[in-house]
Each structure stands twice: as structure tokens, then as C-alpha cells.
Amino acid sequence: MDKGSSIPDEEWERFLREAEAGTGDAPEEPSARARMVTRRLDDEPALPLGWRVHEPPRRRNGKRWYVVGLIVVLALFGLTLTPGLLDGWFGGGTGGGSAGASGRATLDAPFKGSPAEHWATGTAGITMPSARATGWMSEKQVDEALESSLAFLVDSGLDPAVLRGERPVKAIAALNPEQADVREYLAHAFDRPTRGDDPLLLFSRFDPSYVRLAGDVIRTRGRITYREGDGGAVDVTADVTFVYPVVRAEGDSDEVARTIVRREIVMSWENPAEVEIAPGTFSLRTYRMDAANGGCGDTTGYFVPEFGKDRGPSKEGARVDPYERDTSMDERMRGRDASECGTATRT
Known part of the structure; x- marks a missing residue:
């Protein structure tokens, strides 16, 4: 047989013998086109796995799957004996972190759940301006007046003793003793408080028999500014929001309530050569306060926060977000009666 033939000699001889015997299934010689297609298919690389090709999964070791299955069964059995084990995985249970997460x-x-969670603590939350010579004061004197004004905010709204209901002795010492209306106010505010003579207008106080501070951190946000006032005086304005977290004084309740107080106080540092004033003191131009969850009943001289179980239906009046500070105190208080409490949208 010729070397170019694609049929072996043995196969061809068998075909001739079978042909003589009358057998008709002799193989045909492939055509030239068939041989070309066969060579092309043989030369093409195999298709990559995953390209429209399904590969049966590899046969797993049966013994290994048996061991894994046994471990899973034992684990599930253990969970049935300790059902609380999965609570931490899926957010259930009553663990200590559940309240914070909510x-x-x-x-x-x-301060969890309130904007004050991200506010600064104490005086760090009060923005102070740079000092410059203003009115009758030099730059150094203005700087001293600003520091003394900040100290008054500390002594009246951050001092732990004052917050426990004690008299704000240091804060009172900073007030001009020659200012008659303020002297009259202080004479009655602590012993016979009324809406007009309420110590809360200037000082933050809580009745220690009712509540105590929840820790020693008070969050603040606000600023101090100043300008030249009448007669060359330097008028320092403090506009600050204080957030006081409290708990009940008695019992072991861990419920925390918050009282939010926004104060605006204008302190006038007048020239002792022009005005009768004790050195190192200031006169009060104006002072006003807006409090949320500080009590809306009889004037007691203390903030009286309500806790969740004690709170009744929302009171009528203006709805105010006590944490919002874009609105000026003039706008916030405009149209509100002095005896109107309003409703806080959140505490």
C-alpha cells in the first residue's frame, strides 16, 4: 500500500477478502476535505473551562463529607442546649450592648442618640474670639474680660456644686454689686423664686433629692462674641447650649434623661472711671434662657426633668428643637409668652 494512503495494508487486505466473500461494509478512503477538517480540529487548543462548558463536579471524598456532616450535627445539638449562644450573632438577646445599639x-x-454625642465637653465647646483693643479697653484688657466672661459661664453652668443646688457664690461675685435690679433679683431668687425672679435664668441647678448628674461630663456648643457698647463699654455676648444628663437620685434606676439649656447673656464691661462699678465685675445688659425637659410646672428654683415613664402627652405651644442653633434667640423667643413652655421635638 502506498505511504500516502490513510488505510493500513492489513485492513485493505481484509477488505479484499471480505469483498470476494460478498461483504459490503468496506471502509471508504476519507476525502481530502475530510482529512483537512480533521487536522484543523486536532490542531485547535481545548476550550478553557467555564466558557459555555459544563464540567461535572469533582467527586468528593465520601469519608471527609461524613466527618464534616457529623461536626455540623453536633454543633446544632449544642445550640439547642444553649439557645442564647446565637443572640450576639443575629442581634437578639438582652445583653449590655443592646441599649446602646438602639x-x-x-x-x-x-449622650447616646442625641447630637450632643458629637459635641465637645465643658469649655471646649465654646468658641472664643481673638482679643483686640475695643472701646475703653486695650487688647490685654479685652482678653482678660473674655476670660472672666468664660469663667462666669463655668461658675454658673458647669460647677458641680452649683449643679447640685448650692449657691453660685463665685458667679455672684462677678456681678456688679451696684446694679440695683440685679441686686434685687438675687435677694429673692434663691429663697422665694418666682417666674420673674428665677435663679434658673442665670444659673443651672438641680434638686439633689430628685436627680443627680449621670457622670461628670456636660456637653456644650456655643460662642462668645464682643463689640463696643454704650459709653465705650465692651459688651460680651455668650450664646451657649448646655446638655445635662441626669438620673434619679434614689433607687438604682439606670434611665438617663437630658435637660438642654440654651443661654444668652450680655455682659457689659464698663469703664470704672465713667461708671460706678466694682473693679473686676460686669453689669448685666440682658439674660435669657430657653430650656427643654427642665420642668414646666411651679417655679422651684431647680430644673425638674421628666423621665420616660413620667412624661405625659405633649404640651401645647411652639415646637422647638433644643439642639438647633442656627436660629437666633430673638427668633426662637419671638411671639412666645414668658409662661409658655412649648414642646421639645427631642431631648
Whole structure:
């Protein structure tokens, strides 16, 4: 047989013998086109796995799957004996972190769920301006007046003793003793408080028999500014919001309530050569306060916050967000009666 033939000699001889015997299934010689297609298919690389090709999964070791299955069964059996084990995985249960996760204030996180959570603490939340010579004061004197004004805010709204209801002795000492209306106000405010002579207008106080502070952190946000006032005086304006977290004084309740107080106080540092005033003191131009969850009943001289179970239906009046500071105190208080409490949208 010729070397170019694609049929072996043995196969061809078998075909001739079978042909003589009358057998008709002799193989045909492939055509030239068939041989070309066969060579092209043989030369093409195999298709990559995953390209429209289904590869049966590899046969797993049966023994290994048996061991894995046994471990899963034992684990599930253990969970049935300890059903609380999965609570931490899927958010269930009553663990210590559940309250914080829900946004409710706790003793460890008394500002949780409020904007004050991200506010600064104490005086760090009060923005101070740079001092410059103004009115009758030099730059150094203005700087001293600003520091003394900040100290008054500390002594009246951040001092732990004052917050516990004690008299604000240091803060009172900073007020001009020659200012008759203020002297009259202080004479009655602590012993016989009324709406007009309420110590809360200037000082933050809580009745220690009712509540105590939840920790020693008070959050603040606000600023101090100044300008030249009448007669060359330097008028320093403090506009600050204080957030006080409290708990009940008695019992072991861990429920935290918050009282939010925004104060605007204008302190006038007048020239002792022109005005009768004790050195190192200031006169009060104006002072006003807007409080949320500080009590809306009889005037007691203390903030009286309500806790969740004690709160009744929302009171009528203006709805105010006590944390919002874009609105000036003039706008916030405009149209509101002095005896109107209003409703806080959140505390």
C-alpha cells in the first residue's frame, strides 16, 4: 500500500477478502476535505473551562463529607442546649450592648442618640474670639474680660456644686454689686423664686433629692462674641447650649434623661472711671434662657426633668428643637409668652 494512503495494508487486505466473500461494509478512503477538517480540529487548543462548558463536579471524598456532616450535627445539638449562644450573632438577646445599639442613653453613654454625642465637653465647646483693643479697653484688657466672661459661664453652668443646688457664690461675685435690679433679683431668687425672679435664668441647678448628674461630663456648643457698647463699654455676648444628663437620685434606676439649656447673656464691661462699678465685675445688659425637659410646672428654683415613664402627652405651644442653633434667640423667643413652655421635638 502506498505511504500516502490513510488505510493500513492489513485492513485493505481484509477488505479484499471480505469483498470476494460478498461483504459490503468496506471502509471508504476519507476525502481530502475530510482529512483537512480533521487536522484543523486536532490542531485547535481545548476550550478553557467555564466558557459555555459544563464540567461535572469533582467527586468528593465520601469519608471527609461524613466527618464534616457529623461536626455540623453536633454543633446544632449544642445550640439547642444553649439557645442564647446565637443572640450576639443575629442581634437578639438582652445583653449590655443592646441599649446602646438602639440609640438609648445609658450610664456609660449618657449622650447616646442625641447630637450632643458629637459635641465637645465643658469649655471646649465654646468658641472664643481673638482679643483686640475695643472701646475703653486695650487688647490685654479685652482678653482678660473674655476670660472672666468664660469663667462666669463655668461658675454658673458647669460647677458641680452649683449643679447640685448650692449657691453660685463665685458667679455672684462677678456681678456688679451696684446694679440695683440685679441686686434685687438675687435677694429673692434663691429663697422665694418666682417666674420673674428665677435663679434658673442665670444659673443651672438641680434638686439633689430628685436627680443627680449621670457622670461628670456636660456637653456644650456655643460662642462668645464682643463689640463696643454704650459709653465705650465692651459688651460680651455668650450664646451657649448646655446638655445635662441626669438620673434619679434614689433607687438604682439606670434611665438617663437630658435637660438642654440654651443661654444668652450680655455682659457689659464698663469703664470704672465713667461708671460706678466694682473693679473686676460686669453689669448685666440682658439674660435669657430657653430650656427643654427642665420642668414646666411651679417655679422651684431647680430644673425638674421628666423621665420616660413620667412624661405625659405633649404640651401645647411652639415646637422647638433644643439642639438647633442656627436660629437666633430673638427668633426662637419671638411671639412666645414668658409662661409658655412649648414642646421639645427631642431631648
